[in-house]
Amino acid sequence: MMRELFWNASIEEMAQGYTYEEEKESYVCLVCHSQFAKGEIFTIGNRQFEAEKAAEKHTAAEHGSMLPHLLEMDKKFTGLSDLQKELLYFLGEGKNDKEIVNEMGAGSTSTIRNHRFKFREKEKQAKVFLAAMYLIHARKDEENDFVDFHQGATMVDERYQVTSKEKEKVLAAYFEEERLKSFPSKEKRKIIVLQHLLNHFTPGKIYSEKEVNAVLQGVYDDFATLRRYFIEYGFMERSRDCEEYWIKSS
Template sequence: MEVNENFLDASMEEMKKGYVEEKECYQCLLCGEKVEKGLIYPENNVLYESERFMKLHIEKQHNSVFDHLIGLNKKLTGLTDHQNSLLQLFYEGRSDLEIQKELEIGSASTIRNHRFVLKEKERQAKIFLTMMELLKEKDRHAPNFLPIHKNATMVDDRYNITADEQAEVEKKFFPEGISGRMIKFPKKEKQKLATLRVIIKQFDKEKQYSEKEINEILKSIYDDHVTLRRYLVEYGFLDRKDDGSAYWVKG
């Protein structure tokens, strides 16, 4: 799953809530799920109005906005594995002494120093975000980069692709349209990624597939279904059980 583009365009307050209010619905910024306004939704013999049901959706499907975000690839969050662990423990309300024992590092004062470093990172982020907002008002030549999908692996220059470049790849390798067959699998890594973005759309995010079902769908797109399946897994678009008995869109 890609990081929802609406999330990146949302305000800080909307990001913290995890959803936005639209004219006729509430939309989850984490997965795109929509809840229509004016309806009552039943859940475990309890009736919820639409906005409360959206909050319940986030709790059930994502646990919390924080848990969703901290689970993103560190290339997206900019956090080291160590910082990620610390933030998780801070969020759980652990004391510095408890964290020191949990991670078996330094002393409680060491954890305090880590808190200070993270606070500095927060200040730097605020300044940087302000600069970028001001830049948007002046920069008329900024390319429209595509968002990196949530479970992306090996995040590097291959993800440096714009909407126009994606459209060019689609036209070249899917001449009959993105619902048609692919004429060949590209050799360039950036183009491979672009074609995989198209192929993953043929799968239902809510369904679990057998290997046979995966192969049948991929064969309808390209003869070398084994290569497509391997790259979909390697790039973090698909996940599977260790024995290959089940596949699903990685969310």
């Protein structure tokens, strides 16, 4: 799934805005999910490019810097306050301390310098943490191999602490040839089932209620219940008139 591509991307790939999906042999934009198949030639503007270069040109032309996109993500993913996000945005634009103070209309240059120092310390801490997690993941501890939850999920708590083995066990119990046999009553199992069913929808695509019903009815008779839980748990959003539905991205 697209959200898994994002979280599996390296720091460099997140910064450049695209990654390589080995299964499809394509470079994929992390913002709009456009795909560029390896071996094909793509026309961008008046020039032609091979797949990877086309992905790079597309990202730059259509989305610009990835910094605003990363900073717009929910706090549960960035760990940043609104003030910190604003400061990082200005730093990304190359503004000096005095210019940042003028842009914000408050504070002092010494305050901005203090934030710069704290960001450098936070960066060092992040490197140590990533190195530690790399060593932990290298152990391949299946008992504690937690799966990623949907970016738009609401009320993230212990219900989302699901290991790969737990996920496999629940899916095997509730699905038969990709058809849902029954909808679980326990919260954690509901989340596992809903996340799995999200694979039937395309990120970035707008669906009518009729289209959503058709997709869900293909896997479970009580499609209305599934649709309701998709909204309630933050997997999907809909327009006020309930005519348009889409996967919630963040």
